[in-house]
Every structure is written in structure tokens, then in C-alpha cells.
Amino acid sequence: MAQTSPQQLAPPRSRAARRGSSRRVLGLAPGWWFTAPALAIVTLFFLVPALASFVLSVTDFDIYALADLRNLRFVGLDNFRRILVGEQSELFWTALGNTCFFVFVGGPLSVAVSLGFALLLEAKLTRYKGALRVVFFAPVVTTLVAVSITWRYLYDVRGGLMNHALESFGIEPVNWLGDPHWAMPAIILMAVWKNFGYNMVILLAGMQSIPDELYEAASLDGAGSWRRFWHVTLPALGPTFAFVGVTTMIGYFQLFAEPYVMTRGGPENSTYSLVLLMYEEGFRWWRLGAASAVAVVLFAITLVAAFGQLALQRRAAA
Amino acid sequence: MNRIVRALVHNGLLWGLALVVLTPLAWTVKASFLPAGSAMTIAAPADEAPRDAVGFTLDNYRQLFSRLNLGRYFANSVLVSTAITAISLALNSMAGYAFAKLRFRGRDGLFKCLLAALVVPLQAAMLPLFLMLKQLGVINTYWAVIIPSMATIYGIFLVRQYALSIPDSLLDAARVDGAGEGRIFWTVVLPLLKPVLATLGVFTFLAAWNDFMWPLVVLTGNDAQTLPVALAILSGEHVQDVELMMAGSVVTVLPALFLFAILQRQLIGGIMMGSVKG
Amino acid sequence: MTRCRQPDDRRLRRPQRAWCACLALLAAACSGCAPSESSQQTIQFWAIGAEGERVAPLVEQFHRLHPNVRVEIQQIPWTAAHEKLLTAFAGDSLPDVCQLGNTWIAEFSAIGALQDLSERVGPDRTVAPQQFFPGVWESNIVDGVPYGVPWYVDTRVLFYRTDLLAAAGFDAPPRHWDEWLEAMRAVQRRQAPGGHALLMPTNEWEQPVIFGMQTGAEMLRDDGRFGDFSGKRFGRAFDFYVDIFEEGLAPKISNTLVTNIWQQFERGEFVFCITGPWNIDQFRRRLSPSMEGKWATAPLPGPDGEYPGTSMAGGCSLVLFQSSPRQDAAWQLIEFLTRPEQQVEFFAASGNLPSNRAAWDSPQLADDPYLEAFRVQLEATRPLPRVPEWEQIAAKVWVAGEAAINGRVQPAEALAELDDQVDAILVKRRWMLAQHALGEAE
Structure with missing residues (x-):
């Protein structure tokens, strides 16, 4: 069967190429051997477990089941009932709400800051563009855990740099991480600082690919810098924006290390995120069934976001 | 004249912003060299003089490496990140090249499936993955961190995009000369892939170095813990020891920044390339 | 009774490792040189x-x-x-x-x-x-x-500043809740802005639970099958706990935000705290020498007549x-x-x-003068509920406390919610106890 491959029915592109791909080992084309190791790893250690989490989510797999599988029960959709409407629902919806706040406030804010910095850097007046780019990008490569610890101290009510700075402007100190209203904004501020450089670089690339003629034409029409930005830069950046926006949001949905290190989800669960909920359910209390239900929900949300991206890209392309 | 003023204001603003962006990192470094208990006294009540005169000490670093065993964690991080980078570069480049340039049945369908799988969040796989690795008996060893990262869809994708630009004629010429596919990959393809491998390499290393959640889950004992995990755990215990923790942060962040400083062209260039193409 | 059945079939737990021998070998090679297996x-x-x-x-x-x-x-x-x-x-x-x-x-x-x-x-x-x-x-x-x-x-006792308490007009540590509140109010009146009478981090479950033990609350009922936090006894303790924050006698902060407890204690930013024996050593080492004789330990005050009040074992x-x-x-x-x-x-x-x-x-x-309080307190301790889920339950206790302290819900409401959550946590325990009873009946 492998011998009469459909390739032989199709017109050959070149003799040599056919020879290359027909040199089989154990009846398999070389392409298979080249891809097999990577595919095996990805399948075994990513795709299979991802699917298995659906199975796990309909069981009450917990620490007792880990000790003795006879303590494992099939519970149907009970885990979902518990997190969506049942006993755990309050924590779940709080976590989802917090995560959405982080995504839909922090995400756009991040992109806006990235855009601002990209515009400033791209301006003709800028000197030492390369050095500045490196500086602005530096927070991206730092270790999230380490900078979270730093920021926890920067946010300290009494001795922290942040309140010290506010004080010098005559502003009352803020209990950044201790006040349920301020904790998530504080984490967003840190996330913006940590991440804006990444999108800035992508937006810079997008801007550099805008042909100069467009700007020149706009200038000839007498457009000022603001109108050039509004009518040339922004529309041309459309697809880049869609890409940046959606990847940022998907990434922000996975908020974990910041609250884990800085607040442990507090105060009053105001920084409790969806992934933190999954982690605590799964790897702190070892309720793997319930945690898998959270994972499945996370999966579903990401899927919706990805479809959103596709739709946006189609619209941008059209 | 007007133009000069504008240029001054513009660049002044930019460098001012640069200063603000660097402040948290600068503060980390500064605090790491202060004597214990003196970093947070800046906002002491006005009527009270700071308790300790600001000084300079290497004590925090000494403590980290002698008492808190940070050297071990550092070595663990280097080992794990290097292993992940080496293995995943090898596997991803082979697969990426094959998806771009070798023809085999089901190739395009397979690749589409892989791309679709990109939307699956990593966290969704974590719980069953833990149980699988437990069955393999590798929990709390380096392998628990290395195995799942040995190949990545993103890596395969990046290499494939780059490899598409390799001219077929080059490969065909080698085949006409009678070279096997393995040799062609080694002698012809790999040298051509160097730029993208450099980019992917820095990416992978930094991601592995900074990775937190999965190592936190699977590295239970101290023996195999990586720096971010050890640091997060220590910081829970040593909330009061600001200066010590800042020294730990410096040790953790510095290698990443150092690598970035050397390879920033590859890294930033890679992101720009990937985004324009992707 | 509360124990689940032990696995007889070890194969259920033991991984089958044969087929991944090569991985294991690599792992061994990776994890460094193990000492040779001799009599050592x-x-x-x-x-x-x-x-x-x-x-x-x-x-x-x-x-x-x-x-x-x-x-x-x-x-x-x-x-x-x-x-x-x-x-x-x-x-x-x-x-x-x-x-x-x-x-x-x-x-x-x-x-x-x-x-x-x-x-x-x-x-x-x-x-x-x-x-x-x-x-x-x-x-x-x-x-x-x-x-x-x-x-x-x-066990937990009271650590306090003798000098500041005396300055507020109290020569001896408080013996009852009323006396303690009075002392705290007196101290609070003398505090500078930002200072408090008591440091009691809102994310520690020990304090509300200890107050509950003092009022005689069991916290769980029916052999640990259900939560009993909304019972009258725990309610009284919880009100006492929340009121301390309401009155502004303790700051509403969690312990991740307490950056330097010793410095704050030394500056007199708080006068009381409830903590354990490890802090005797810490306070001795970290407080400056001038603080000697200015702080002491005392057994916990109790709600009513008896002294000392109960603490946890x-x-x-x-x-x-x-x-x-x-x-x-x-x-x-x-x-x-x-x-x-x-x-x-x-x-x-x-x-x-x-x-x-x-x-x-x-x-x-x-x-050791600081140990005397512990010696006395150890005579008046009660163990915590001994159910496997206690750690999970304890984590919920402070969340309920935090919600009430920040005024998000009324204390009674917080406790009713807490009981619901505790009942949910204990669902598997109830099932296993029922299974066990079934197994015994057979």
C-alpha cells in the first residue's frame, strides 16, 4: 500500500525530489522520521493530557483516590455544577470576574501603553533608538517571580517606593495590596510594566512596514501629525493590532504567578484568578476532578477568544 | 531653534520614561546590597532618624549561597534550561524542516491539527500530565520539567516558517549528489536555519529559565528545584527579609538580562520577524 | 473510624516502571552521584x-x-x-x-x-x-x-509592650475579654496615626479559632460530618474577633503585608500580638537592646470567668x-x-x-521569664478538630473572617456561608464514613 503512493499519480515536481521523499525506512517516508520525535512528545505530553482532563473532570479524583483508586467515583457533571452554580460557585465566579477584569482592563491598557511607547520611539526626533528599545524591552525578559517579589515591596504601605512617590506629590498613601479595590489594579500596573515592551516591539515592526509614501501623501494633503496617526498609522496597523490584542488577552487569561507570589489571591479573594483556582484545587488540595473542571472552562474560554481572533483577522483582511 | 527644543523635550521624555521603567530593577539591586532591615525605612516617620545608616554589604549574597543553598538552585536552573533548549532545538528544527520541505502523506493535515492545538492552554494539560509523570516515576526529578518541554508546537511552527524560504533546488542538488536525508539536514539545512535557531534558542532558554507554574507543581523537594520556585517559596518564609529576597531576585534575573544583553538582536529581531510573518 | 480503607493491592499505587527503564536510567545519571549501597x-x-x-x-x-x-x-x-x-x-x-x-x-x-x-x-x-x-x-x-x-x-499567647501598656494605665496583662478591650482602647487613644493596639493579620485562622475554643465552640458536628461555625458559641467569638477590627484596634492587613514586625513592635506601632513560642527567640534577637524589659508574654485572656483562656494545642x-x-x-x-x-x-x-x-x-x-506564660498556657489547651480536611477548613475560616472584617457581609452571614463551604469540603468524608459503616454492617 505504501508503495503505490498517490504522489506517483500526481505529476512529479522534479525527479530528484521524488527520489528524496521515496527513500523510505521501515516503509515510512523520511518526513515521518523527522517529525516523529517532536510529534510524539507533543502528543504524549500535551495533547493526550489535555484531552484526559475532560475525563478527569467527570470524576471526583482526590487525595483519597490517589491513595486508593477504589475511592474514585464517576460524578458526571457534578464538578461543573459545583463550580458554576453550587458550593464553589462564589469562588469560581469571583476568580472568573477578577481574571476578566485583568484581561479586559489590563490587556487594552498594556496594548495602549505599548502603542504609546512605539509611537514615541518611532518618531523622527528620537536619538539612540536601539538603546531605548533595549531598555524598554528589559522587563520582558526578567523572571516574573523575582519581579513580583520586588513589586510586593514597592507596594508596601509604609516603606514602599510607590507610596513614597505618591507622598512627594502630596497624595495620600494607598494600601496597594491590602485593599481589595486596589490589589488588582496594582497587579495590572505591574503586568503593564512587565509586558509592554513585547507588544511595543511587534507594533514597531508593524509601523516600519508601513510604506513612507503613505505618510508623504498625507503630508502633501496637509495632514498634521495627529491626523497622520489617525488616518494612516492606525488603519495600517489594523491586523497587527488584532494579533497583539488577542494574543495578549489569551496570555492574560493565564494570570497566576503574580497573585501567587504577591497576594496569594487576597485580600478577600480580590486577586484570585482562574488559574490560581485550578492550581489550588488541583495541586494544593488535590481535588483533581474539580480542578479539571476549571481547566475545561479555561480551555473553553481560550477557544472562544481564539475564534474571536479568527473572526477579527477575517474582517481585517476583508 | 523650535526644532531643537522639541527634540530635547522629546528625548528628555523618552529617557525620563526609561528611568521610570528601570526604577524597579534599580531598586532591587540597591536593596540587595543594604544591611538587613534598612531597605524599607525610607518612609520612617519624620521625627525619627533612620535606624541604620545606609550602608553597603555583601552579606545578603553570602547568606543566600551559604545558608539558603541558592547555588544549588542556580545550578538546577542552568541544567534544566540548557537541557530543554538543546533537546527542543533539535526536535523542533527536525520537525519544522520536515513540515516545510519534505513531502509525506498527511503532512498538511497534520500541520493544520498542530496549529489548531496551539489554542489549547498549557494549564489544561497539567493535571493529567502530573498523573502520567507520576506513573513514570519522574516527579521531583529534572525530567519532570524537561520532558514536557522537549518539543513545542510554537517552536515547530517558527522553524517551519523560516525553512519555507530554503530553496528546493539546494536540497535537490544535494539529493542528486546522493546525500541521505539525514546528511542533507545536518550539512545543508541546519547551517541555513542558524538565524531562526538562535532566536528560538534564546526564546526557549528564557522561557525555561523564567518558567514557574509547572516546576512549582512537579519539583517537591529541594534537590531539583529551579531558581524561581525556590525564590517564591523562600519569599513566603522570609517576607521580613527584604534585602535577602532582593539579592535572590538579582541572582535570578541577572542571567536572563545578561543573555538578553548579548543576544538582544536575535530576540527582538525574532519577535519582529515572527509577527510580520505570523 | 475516620480512616479510609488501606490499599491491599499495592499495584494500584506502584507505577509500572519497566517500560521506561531508559528514562529512569537517564534520570539517575542526571541526578548526580548517589552514594554506593554498602552498609551505610x-x-x-x-x-x-x-x-x-x-x-x-x-x-x-x-x-x-x-x-x-x-x-x-x-x-x-x-x-x-x-x-x-x-x-x-x-x-x-x-x-x-x-x-x-x-x-x-x-x-x-x-x-x-x-x-x-x-x-x-x-x-x-x-x-x-x-x-x-x-x-x-x-x-x-x-x-x-x-x-x-x-x-x-x-501554643499561642499574648506578646505585649509592658511600657506602653503601663503608660495607658494598665500594670498587668488583661485577664478577660472586657478588660482586654478596655486596655486596647486605652492604648489606641495614645497611638499616633497608623499605629494600632493589636496586630492580628487577617489571613491567619488561628486567632478566630482560638477565640472559638475559648467560648467552647466545637466547630464541627456529627463526628466531623458537618460544619458548626454558625452555632451560637462560635458566633460570639467571631463577633469579638470582627469587632476588634471594626473598632480600629487592629489594622485590616494580611501577614504578606507585614514587612517588619520587629521594627513595628519596637516603634510601638502595635502593643499586643497573639503569637507562638518561636517569636521569643526572634524578638530577643531582632529587637534592639534598649527594648529589654519593655515587652513580656502572658497567657491569653478568657471570655468570662476562667483565666487563662483556652489556647490551641x-x-x-x-x-x-x-x-x-x-x-x-x-x-x-x-x-x-x-x-x-x-x-x-x-x-x-x-x-x-x-x-x-x-x-x-x-x-x-x-x-526563662518569657516561658512562664507558655507553661501556664499549656495547661489550658484544646486540640483542633482531627479530621483530614481540617487544613482546607482552616483556610476557609480566615476568608470568612476577612469578608466580615472588610464589611462585605455581616458576620452571621459570613459564618453561614462558611458552614456551607465546610459541608461541601466534607462531602467525600461523609460518603467514606457511610461506605465504612456499610462495610462494617456486611
């Missing part, structure tokens, strides 16, 4: 927090006494200890011997992680129950089976894990560490209070 045995000992460092000299002594056993100490931090231990259990990577908070013993015995010590302890053995404080010994027993040996005991035990193939060697270490001489030495090194009563007669303990 190496045992893994996990200690939590600073204990890991403080116990090191004792382990050196142990090495001299037992040249054929090597002890490798690993230090796991308190904040992550519980989850790390469970993860280690889940990942088959538990050590041989371990320090375990005595509130965790029910949990780890329920999952079959702990070794039954009945064979090793007894009235005429080296480790005998009568050597230890009875309440603390009791906390190591689940269904009549001993699973741990008390290593050190712990905490502490840590040493346990053997079932998975360990080196239990005999590990047991030698436990025997060694719980002897009176070593306990006194460990106290000197760590400030942890000895569980072995004989150790308390040594001058080092008897002559």
Missing part, C-alpha cells in the same frame, strides 16, 4: 522552616552515635509545607522521616501515607506515652493508632512514612530527637518548646 544508609529527613537549620547540630551528634546512618536534611518552608508534602505523596517522592504539624496527622494517616507506630512505642519502650504532655500525645493518635511522636509543642511531631524502606534507621533518629537532653538542646537552638516533660525541668527552661 542514607535517610531523608524533611524539616519545616527554620527547624531544618536548627536541627543540624543535633543531626551531627546523631551521626557520631550512629556512624552507619547518614541523615540528609531538607528544609521546606512553612508556607508551602502542606502542599509540598501532599505533592510528594502524590508523586511517590516522600522522604523517610518528616516533621509534621500535628493537625495534619489525621489527613496523612487517612491517605495511608503514615507508618503505624504501635510496634515501636509503649509504656516500657524508649519512646513512651507518659513522657509527653498528654494532650499533645493524644493529637498524634487516630482511631487508637499512634502515627507520630511529639517533637515540640506550640499545636506543635509538630516526627513521623515515619509507609513508603520508606529505611524505617529502622529513621526510627533511631526519632528516638534520638525526642530524648530530654536533645530536646533541651533543640530548645536552646530553636526556641521550640520541648514535648518531653522531663526537659522542662532543666534550668534553661525553668528560669
Whole structure:
């Protein structure tokens, strides 16, 4: 069967190429051997477990089941009932709400800051563009855990740099991480600082690919810098924006290390995120069934976001 | 004249912003060299003089490496990140090249499936993955961190995009000369892939170095813990020891920044390339 | 009774490793050079927090006494200890011997992680129950089976600034809640802005639970099948707890935000705090010399007549894990560490209070003024509820407290919510108890 491959029915592109791909080992084309190791790893250690989490989510797999599988029960959709409407629902919806706040406030804010910095850097007046780019990008490569610890101290009510700075402007100190209203904004501020450089670089690339003629034409029409930005830069950046926006949001949905290190989800669960909920359910209390239900929900949300991206890209392309 | 003023204001603003962006990192470094208990006294009540005169000490670093065993964690991080980078570069480049340039049945369908799988969040796989690795008996060893990262869809994708630009004629010429596919990959393809491998390499290393959640889950004992995990755990215990923790942060962040400083062209260039193409 | 059935079929738990022999080999090659398997045995000992460092000299002594056993100490931090231990259990990577908070013993015995010590302890053995404080010994027993040996005991008392309390007009520590509130109000009136009478981090469950013990609340009912926090007794304690914050006598902050407790104590930013014996040592070391004589410890005030008020019987035990193939060697270490001489030495090194009563007669303990309060308080302690889910329940207690403190819900509402959550946590326990009853009926 492998011998009469459909390739032989199709017109050959070149003799040599056919020879290359027909040199089989154990009846398999070389392409298979080249891809097999990577595919095996990805399948075994990513795709299979991802699917298995659906199975796990309909069981009450917990620490007792880990000790003795006879303590494992099939519970149907009970885990979902518990997190969506049942006993755990309050924590779940709080976590989802917090995560959405982080995504839909922090995400756009991040992109806006990235855009601002990209515009400033791209301006003709800028000197030492390369050095500045490196500086602005530096927070991206730092270790999230380490900078979270730093920021926890920067946010300290009494001795922290942040309140010290506010004080010098005559502003009352803020209990950044201790006040349920301020904790998530504080984490967003840190996330913006940590991440804006990444999108800035992508937006810079997008801007550099805008042909100069467009700007020149706009200038000839007498457009000022603001109108050039509004009518040339922004529309041309459309697809880049869609890409940046959606990847940022998907990434922000996975908020974990910041609250884990800085607040442990507090105060009053105001920084409790969806992934933190999954982690605590799964790897702190070892309720793997319930945690898998959270994972499945996370999966579903990401899927919706990805479809959103596709739709946006189609619209941008059209 | 007007133009000069504008240029001054513009660049002044930019460098001012640069200063603000660097402040948290600068503060980390500064605090790491202060004597214990003196970093947070800046906002002491006005009527009270700071308790300790600001000084300079290497004590925090000494403590980290002698008492808190940070050297071990550092070595663990280097080992794990290097292993992940080496293995995943090898596997991803082979697969990426094959998806771009070798023809085999089901190739395009397979690749589409892989791309679709990109939307699956990593966290969704974590719980069953833990149980699988437990069955393999590798929990709390380096392998628990290395195995799942040995190949990545993103890596395969990046290499494939780059490899598409390799001219077929080059490969065909080698085949006409009678070279096997393995040799062609080694002698012809790999040298051509160097730029993208450099980019992917820095990416992978930094991601592995900074990775937190999965190592936190699977590295239970101290023996195999990586720096971010050890640091997060220590910081829970040593909330009061600001200066010590800042020294730990410096040790953790510095290698990443150092690598970035050397390879920033590859890294930033890679992101720009990937985004324009992707 | 509360224990789930033990697995008879070990194959269910043991991984089948044959087919991944090559991975295992690589892993072995990766994890460095292991000592050659001779008569020399190496045992893994996990200690939590600073204990890991403080116990090191004792382990050196142990090495001299037992040249054929090597002890490798690993230090796991308190904040992550519980989850790390469970993860280690889940990942088959538990050590041989371990320090375990005595509130965790029910949990780890329920999952079959702990070794039954009945064979090793007894009235005429080296480790005998009568050597230890009875309440603390009791906390190591689940269904009549001993699973741990008390290593050190712990309870919470009042730490306070004598000078500032005296300045507010009180010469002696408070004996009852009313008196305590009065003292706190007097102190608060003298505080500068930002200062408080009491430091009581909102994310610690110990304080509300201790107040509950003082009012006689059981917290769980029906053999630990359901929560009982919305009962009258706990309600009274909870109101007391929340009112302290309402009145502004304590700052509404969690302990992740307390950056320098000693500096704050020294500056007088708070006058009282409820904490444990480890802080005697910390306060001595970290406060400046001028603070000497300006602070003291006292037993907790009680709600009504009796003094001292109840506190919790905490502490840590040493346990053997079932998975360990080196239990005999590990047991030698436990025997060694719980002897009176070593306990006194460990106290000197760590400030942890000895569980072995004989150790308390040594001058080092008897002559310490700060320990007197603990000695008195230890007479008035109660164990925490011994259900495997306690740790999860405890984590919910402070969340409920925080919600009430920040005024998000009324205290009564917070407690009703808490009971709902506790009942949900205990659902599997109810099922397993029912299964067990069924099994017994058959």
C-alpha cells in the first residue's frame, strides 16, 4: 500500500525530489522520521493530557483516590455544577470576574501603553533608538517571580517606593495590596510594566512596514501629525493590532504567578484568578476532578477568544 | 531653534520614561546590597532618624549561597534550561524542516491539527500530565520539567516558517549528489536555519529559565528545584527579609538580562520577524 | 473510624516502571552521584522552616552515635509545607522521616501515607506515652493508632509592650475579654496615626479559632460530618474577633503585608500580638537592646470567668512514612530527637518548646521569664478538630473572617456561608464514613 503512493499519480515536481521523499525506512517516508520525535512528545505530553482532563473532570479524583483508586467515583457533571452554580460557585465566579477584569482592563491598557511607547520611539526626533528599545524591552525578559517579589515591596504601605512617590506629590498613601479595590489594579500596573515592551516591539515592526509614501501623501494633503496617526498609522496597523490584542488577552487569561507570589489571591479573594483556582484545587488540595473542571472552562474560554481572533483577522483582511 | 527644543523635550521624555521603567530593577539591586532591615525605612516617620545608616554589604549574597543553598538552585536552573533548549532545538528544527520541505502523506493535515492545538492552554494539560509523570516515576526529578518541554508546537511552527524560504533546488542538488536525508539536514539545512535557531534558542532558554507554574507543581523537594520556585517559596518564609529576597531576585534575573544583553538582536529581531510573518 | 480503607493491592499505587527503564536510567545519571549501597544508609529527613537549620547540630551528634546512618536534611518552608508534602505523596517522592504539624496527622494517616507506630512505642519502650504532655500525645493518635511522636509543642499567647501598656494605665496583662478591650482602647487613644493596639493579620485562622475554643465552640458536628461555625458559641467569638477590627484596634492587613514586625513592635506601632513560642527567640534577637524589659508574654485572656483562656494545642511531631524502606534507621533518629537532653538542646537552638516533660525541668527552661506564660498556657489547651480536611477548613475560616472584617457581609452571614463551604469540603468524608459503616454492617 505504501508503495503505490498517490504522489506517483500526481505529476512529479522534479525527479530528484521524488527520489528524496521515496527513500523510505521501515516503509515510512523520511518526513515521518523527522517529525516523529517532536510529534510524539507533543502528543504524549500535551495533547493526550489535555484531552484526559475532560475525563478527569467527570470524576471526583482526590487525595483519597490517589491513595486508593477504589475511592474514585464517576460524578458526571457534578464538578461543573459545583463550580458554576453550587458550593464553589462564589469562588469560581469571583476568580472568573477578577481574571476578566485583568484581561479586559489590563490587556487594552498594556496594548495602549505599548502603542504609546512605539509611537514615541518611532518618531523622527528620537536619538539612540536601539538603546531605548533595549531598555524598554528589559522587563520582558526578567523572571516574573523575582519581579513580583520586588513589586510586593514597592507596594508596601509604609516603606514602599510607590507610596513614597505618591507622598512627594502630596497624595495620600494607598494600601496597594491590602485593599481589595486596589490589589488588582496594582497587579495590572505591574503586568503593564512587565509586558509592554513585547507588544511595543511587534507594533514597531508593524509601523516600519508601513510604506513612507503613505505618510508623504498625507503630508502633501496637509495632514498634521495627529491626523497622520489617525488616518494612516492606525488603519495600517489594523491586523497587527488584532494579533497583539488577542494574543495578549489569551496570555492574560493565564494570570497566576503574580497573585501567587504577591497576594496569594487576597485580600478577600480580590486577586484570585482562574488559574490560581485550578492550581489550588488541583495541586494544593488535590481535588483533581474539580480542578479539571476549571481547566475545561479555561480551555473553553481560550477557544472562544481564539475564534474571536479568527473572526477579527477575517474582517481585517476583508 | 523650535526644532531643537522639541527634540530635547522629546528625548528628555523618552529617557525620563526609561528611568521610570528601570526604577524597579534599580531598586532591587540597591536593596540587595543594604544591611538587613534598612531597605524599607525610607518612609520612617519624620521625627525619627533612620535606624541604620545606609550602608553597603555583601552579606545578603553570602547568606543566600551559604545558608539558603541558592547555588544549588542556580545550578538546577542552568541544567534544566540548557537541557530543554538543546533537546527542543533539535526536535523542533527536525520537525519544522520536515513540515516545510519534505513531502509525506498527511503532512498538511497534520500541520493544520498542530496549529489548531496551539489554542489549547498549557494549564489544561497539567493535571493529567502530573498523573502520567507520576506513573513514570519522574516527579521531583529534572525530567519532570524537561520532558514536557522537549518539543513545542510554537517552536515547530517558527522553524517551519523560516525553512519555507530554503530553496528546493539546494536540497535537490544535494539529493542528486546522493546525500541521505539525514546528511542533507545536518550539512545543508541546519547551517541555513542558524538565524531562526538562535532566536528560538534564546526564546526557549528564557522561557525555561523564567518558567514557574509547572516546576512549582512537579519539583517537591529541594534537590531539583529551579531558581524561581525556590525564590517564591523562600519569599513566603522570609517576607521580613527584604534585602535577602532582593539579592535572590538579582541572582535570578541577572542571567536572563545578561543573555538578553548579548543576544538582544536575535530576540527582538525574532519577535519582529515572527509577527510580520505570523 | 475516620480512616479510609488501606490499599491491599499495592499495584494500584506502584507505577509500572519497566517500560521506561531508559528514562529512569537517564534520570539517575542526571541526578548526580548517589552514594554506593554498602552498609551505610542514607535517610531523608524533611524539616519545616527554620527547624531544618536548627536541627543540624543535633543531626551531627546523631551521626557520631550512629556512624552507619547518614541523615540528609531538607528544609521546606512553612508556607508551602502542606502542599509540598501532599505533592510528594502524590508523586511517590516522600522522604523517610518528616516533621509534621500535628493537625495534619489525621489527613496523612487517612491517605495511608503514615507508618503505624504501635510496634515501636509503649509504656516500657524508649519512646513512651507518659513522657509527653498528654494532650499533645493524644493529637498524634487516630482511631487508637499512634502515627507520630511529639517533637515540640506550640501554643499561642499574648506578646505585649509592658511600657506602653503601663503608660495607658494598665500594670498587668488583661485577664478577660472586657478588660482586654478596655486596655486596647486605652492604648489606641495614645497611638499616633497608623499605629494600632493589636496586630492580628487577617489571613491567619488561628486567632478566630482560638477565640472559638475559648467560648467552647466545637466547630464541627456529627463526628466531623458537618460544619458548626454558625452555632451560637462560635458566633460570639467571631463577633469579638470582627469587632476588634471594626473598632480600629487592629489594622485590616494580611501577614504578606507585614514587612517588619520587629521594627513595628519596637516603634510601638502595635502593643499586643497573639503569637507562638518561636517569636521569643526572634524578638530577643531582632529587637534592639534598649527594648529589654519593655515587652513580656502572658497567657491569653478568657471570655468570662476562667483565666487563662483556652489556647490551641499545636506543635509538630516526627513521623515515619509507609513508603520508606529505611524505617529502622529513621526510627533511631526519632528516638534520638525526642530524648530530654536533645530536646533541651533543640530548645536552646530553636526556641521550640520541648514535648518531653522531663526537659522542662532543666534550668534553661525553668528560669526563662518569657516561658512562664507558655507553661501556664499549656495547661489550658484544646486540640483542633482531627479530621483530614481540617487544613482546607482552616483556610476557609480566615476568608470568612476577612469578608466580615472588610464589611462585605455581616458576620452571621459570613459564618453561614462558611458552614456551607465546610459541608461541601466534607462531602467525600461523609460518603467514606457511610461506605465504612456499610462495610462494617456486611
